[in-house]
Amino acid sequence: MSRRVVILGATSAIAEQVARRFAAAGDRLYLLARNGERLEAVARDLGIRGAAAVHHAAAPLDQVERHRALLDAAWDALGGVDILLVAWGTLPDQRRCEADVDETLRQLHVNAGAVIALLTDAANRFAAQGHGTLAAISSVAGDRGRQSNYVYGTAKGALSVFLQGLRNRLHRHGVRVVTIKPGFVDTPMTAAFPKGPLWASPERVGRAIHRALLGGPDVVYVPWFWRWIMLVIRLIPEPVFKRMKL
């Protein structure tokens, strides 16, 4: 029985790798992203890679008022949804956010507000159907605020807490809620950063996310070692932490 999978932000490097795993398994996909031309290229590729069906729709996903229609269309096309993954996001320019509060609020909307809005709608659908897996890509950046990217961290931290509450709420409905926390991933979003041994390829991260969507723990760090790195980072006492350059 093929799975029915919805991916929002499907043209991101990580989402595309996750989608390839579902495609190779012969699953049915519904893809959403802002850029229609790129989405078309991704959809075509996934069809050749073995997806039983690939539907797609281009839309600006941070426009909350459009969410209901987008999800209606996805549910109709697939006849119900087994797995829904929110993978869109942007990496704000921290310096710019410090000088421009409108930019900060815009980034919080794209990376947290709009995601939470979409998950709220999707959660009600999953609760009603009584099964399914709802997942979103958060970040290790949400585990503790650091001077180098705390606006991004704030958004991802909010998202992580929201998913935690949602998990608690939906558990009795038989719905699984998965929080995915990638560390450093070598994608266009991070092209400007110097790379070291902690960096992982989108392929490796995509493989781990695909596995997490099919079962296992509800909160996953990808790659796995970030669980321990973040444990140490969270354990540093605040009086020490505030003096550190992180």
Place this chain on the structure above:
Amino acid sequence: MKDAGYCSWGRLCARDQQVRPLRWTPAALEPEGRPLLGRGLGRSYGDVCLNDGGVLLDCAGLDRFLDYDPERGRLRVEAGVSLAAILERVVPDGWFLPVTPGTRFVTVAGAVANDVHGKNHHRAGTFGRHVRALGLLRSDRGALTCSAEDNPDLFRATVGGLGLTGLVTWVELQLKAVPGPAVEVEAVPFASLDEFLALSRESDGRWEYTVAWIDALGRGPRAGRGVFFRGNHVEGEAPAPRAGTRLAVPPGTPGWLLGPAAVRLFNALYHRRQAARRRRRVHYLPFFYPLDGIRHWNRLYGRRGFFQFQCVVPEDAAVAVLGGILERAAAAGQGSFLSVLKVFGDVPSPGLLSFPRPGVTLALDFPNRGERTRALLRGFEDRVREAGGALYPAKDALMSPAAFQAFFPRWRELAALADPAFSSGFWRRVTEVAA
């Protein structure tokens, strides 16, 4: 911008090189004062995949399938799709790569740019012969389709053109029908280069794939001994190697691990294992890609890396020239871990700068021991040139400009068709003297 990790497979690195990862095919290329060069998976050994002082356009992220006709075996893919990804997709449908090099971790555009060859060269010719068409993005002319019919001059220049004619954006291949994933292999030991040539002559008609391993350290009575492998696709199942058990060589592995003593031991064991003629059925992966099972095997040569030497010489000169090279290498104590022999067929290569031509090809690798190794390889270059042979740019880091221009007399035609915004470390090295 980043540089780390963008060295060549022989661990040659470029100075002042910027890298731009591409995930979407660009609509246009702007000249930017620094020379551009497309980059695949970096499996070229020397500087054809490097661009010191320039910009590498990293195409590994352009890895989408564009069109696939499983009835006719036609496949169109973006430039950065690897041969591994193609095999994974098409073998279950009864298709195979028409030509494959010894690693599947290369991109399709890299295979075109180096017009790579495989163990079936005597039947199928080079990779470029099976390219139906390709997309080329030029800084001066925009996006073009090139094939034997459309822009044929640019097609001939791009196949084997070392990435100099612009950015290859997609490639359409004609795949080859096979009965399944299994290959029947026969291993036949031989004692001399003459025996090798006789085995090749005898086998090339009946076997699709032929190649030989040779003991490059054998001296005296052992000189020229080796094992000849011949294979055909056959029906039936063959167990695939288990996934997820690939070995990896860690960074920082010391180079002395592959010193002469270790190589001698390896060769002795290998020869004993293969000493008896035997026939067996294996999965295509270990047959075509034995080294792909060890990730980062190039690290075995240590931080200083290694040089590959691959030449082709006319068959009537093969015993004298290749025998001389092997003898000289053994005498210098410069053991080659992997020494491969193959007789090329006379199927014409389609590119202006294609390396394969009728004759016998020998590939050796040498740990980089500085000037000692360079001097040895310069001597080999002279012998190959005298014999009317050629060296393989994809594996080269040392070829002299004069030798290159003698090996590839049509290089000026490629220079005329090259994209004015493109260049490479290799190209500047071998053309700037005479230009």
